[in-house]
Amino acid sequence: MTGLTTSTMVILEGGPRDLPKRVVPGPILDGRLKIQFRGGYEHFEATDHRRETPFGVLTVYEWTLRTEMAE
Secondary structure, eight states, rough: OOOOGGGGGEOOOOOOOOOOOOOEEOSSSEEEEEEEEEEEEEEEEEEEEEEEETTTEEEEEEEEEEEEEOO
């Protein structure tokens, strides 16, 4: 995660338990985030919640749904 600051990172809650990363670069504009995982996408949306992490206080993004990739 070289070059990232805490203002560009978010923490993910919900979704697959085995999602490899829970602190990820966040979206810049719309408050939505799509993570590619196991042949599909896990969708997360911003909440009003914040959580203390080793990276500082980050916005919590909650899982909303999964979509499959088109073949």
